[in-house]
Amino acid sequence: MNIVYAMLRSKPVLWLLLVVNILGTIYGYYWYKDQLAYSKLVFIPFIPDSPTACLFFVFVLVAFLSGKNWGLFEALAMVSLFKYGIWAVLMNLFMLIVEGSLHWTGYMLMASHFAMALQGLLYAPFYRIKAWHLMVAAVFTLHNEIIDYVFLQMPWYGELELYIKQIGYATFWLSILSIFICYYVGMKKPRWKLTM
Numbered sequence: 001m002n003i004v005y006a007m008l009r010s011k012p013v014l015w016l017l018l019v020v021n022i023l024g025t026i027y028g029y030y031w032y033k034d035q036l037a038y039s040k041l042v043f044i045p046f047i048p049d050s051p052t053a054c055l056f057f058v059f060v061l062v063a064f065l066s067g068k069n070w071g072l073f074e075a076l077a078m079v080s081l082f083k084y085g086i087w088a089v090l091m092n093l094f095m096l097i098v099e100g101s102l103h104w105t106g107y108m109l110m111a112s113h114f115a116m117a118l119q120g121l122l123y124a125p126f127y128r129i130k131a132w133h134l135m136v137a138a139v140f141t142l143h144n145e146i147i148d149y150v151f152l153q154m155p156w157y158g159e160l161e162l163y164i165k166q167i168g169y170a171t172f173w174l175s176i177l178s179i180f181i182c183y184y185v186g187m188k189k190p191r192w193k194l195t196m
Helices: 002-009 011-031 033-037 041-046 049-065 071-099 104-122 131-149 160-186
Strands: none
Touching: 002 011, 011 033, 011 049, 011 104, 041 131, 049 071, 049 104, 071 104, 071 131, 071 160, 131 160
């Protein structure tokens, strides 16, 4: 565990993750460009879910590299990275089942989004999340469900719109699970110190 601890807190690893997450955030917003072009301004902050999750983690990494903890961003990052990371893996598997095949980009999305979820969990021992941080993250996450599945702003992706009710229901429970995981893993003790 000491080797993992040392690796995760090393500056080269943190810098590498920062660069990867910045590039992933930029690519993610680009991926949503067509949907954003047709969306009302009021919905735009809540449409590009995965890139926003990576953006939250960018702030977490910047804080880590400065020797600080920004608990609100840690809570937002952990909940959203896990939720949208696992969501994308499950939806691409669902697309594979429904359509019988998956474009190579689907496999790329599965791998990158699984890595999103994993990085959020791996850094949990370093987080300093308070109860109010988690409450804000929970409200943001559940509000996003309303935007996606009541106002129908969910991602445009293949045949998913044919199963919107089922996906919305499953996504709600994935959000609840993500919030619980953040509470259980991101707030429990003992926690590691980030000091380098």
